[in-house]
Amino acid sequence: MKDSDDGRIFGDGLAVGPDLRGAAEVATAQALSGFGGRTPDLLVVFVATGREGDPDEAAAAAAHAMEIAGARAAVGTTAHGVIAGGRGVEQEPSVSVFAAALPGVPLDTFRLGARRGPDGITVTGTPPAAASADPEAAILLVDPYSFPVAGYLERSDELLPGLPLMGGLASVGATPGGNRLLLDGEVLDGGAAGVLIGRGAGVRTVVSQGCRPIGPPMIVTAAKASLLLELAGEQAYAKLGAIVRALPAEERHQVAQSLHLGVAIDEYADEHGRGDFLIRGVMGIDPEAGAVAVGDVVEVGRTVQFQVRDAAGAGEDLAHLLDDLPRMRGALLFSCNGRGTVMFPDSDHDSRIVRSELGDVPVAGFFAAGEIGPVGGRNHLHSFTASVLAFE
DSSP states (O other), X not given: OOOOTTSOEEEEEEEESSOHHHHHHHHHHHHTTTSTTOOOSEEEEEEEOOTTOOHHHHHHHHHHHHHHHOOSEEEEEEESEEEETTEEEESSSEEEEEEEEOTTOOEEEEEEEEEEETTEEEEEOOOOGGGGSSOSEEEEEEOTTTSXXXXXXXXXXXXXXXXXXXXXEXXXXXXXXXXXXXXXXXXXXXXXXXXXXXXXXXXXXXXXXOEEEOSOOEEEEEEETTEEEEETTEEHHHHHHXXXXXXOHXXXXXXXXXXXXXXXXXXXXXXXXXXXXXEEEEEEEETTTTEEEESSOOOTTOEEXXXXXXXXXXXXXXXXXXXXXOOOSEEEEEEETTSHHHHSSSTTHHHHHHHHHHTSXXXXXXXXXXXXXXXXXXXXXXXXXXXXXXXX
């Protein structure tokens, strides 16, 4: 994207092929093609190894991209697949790069670690919120095997009050030690890495959970940990059965494939609609006990609503949320590796919608093993979600 009156420039680049170092050079050159020789302030790099790739080779390629660009803040990760140039590429050796010139915007990189002690797990390196002069948001990339991301996000409002965290979990490695993170050219084999984006960046966040409701909102009247026992005074399993039986046949099939539960964020809202629920998976049912197991603890008194995730609903939800944004000039996209070709006809789906809704601007990102973003003003770890960090 060409230089604007305020000096801001955004660019993205994508290269596919087994020579990851060469691909990093090509993708970086593409991302910087509109910079007129200027050095970017922010660089974000994603490298997919392919099915049999070497994470160390991928990390070296990402570090090479950072060296070429010379940005004052750079972060990256290895990935299941990457996004840029209006495309998504899954399980092929590939590199995507996002570059931004943000004059006058403070940027501070940070590293998080975790160590186990007699009192449990201690997180090290949490960035002070004042480090970036009242930051607007932070990019956070995490190795899920070595960092307690869910617990950290639960406490993030205490540690970094009001700060949106946007990012995802490294997704190339299916076992501990298989992922790599990058921070200012340094290769990290665990923990988390991020960038605090300071005041004046003009960022907006969108978290599309991609579900549509079935049945009415209901109050949880009996529960035990993650088991729903009663909904609106009726046995939870029986209540779910009644809702499903009332659906058309094709929707009943979708329920069998992708049933979820929405937990209302604001109990005091007069009505609950799109974006008002935190989506959690339904893990199973126990007809004998009349219980429904959910992938979270749901307390008595909470408002919940069963939800179904499907391709059409996911696309409509993402487009709807992006449509509410003002004019944006670039974006980072963190899309679940359970979306892509698992959910849609092709890997380009989410990238295509983001670019279409934002006006064909540079968009880069990766397919994550879990997505990070705020819902209802609090940061959460999501699945099957598209999280978008957009820049004005």
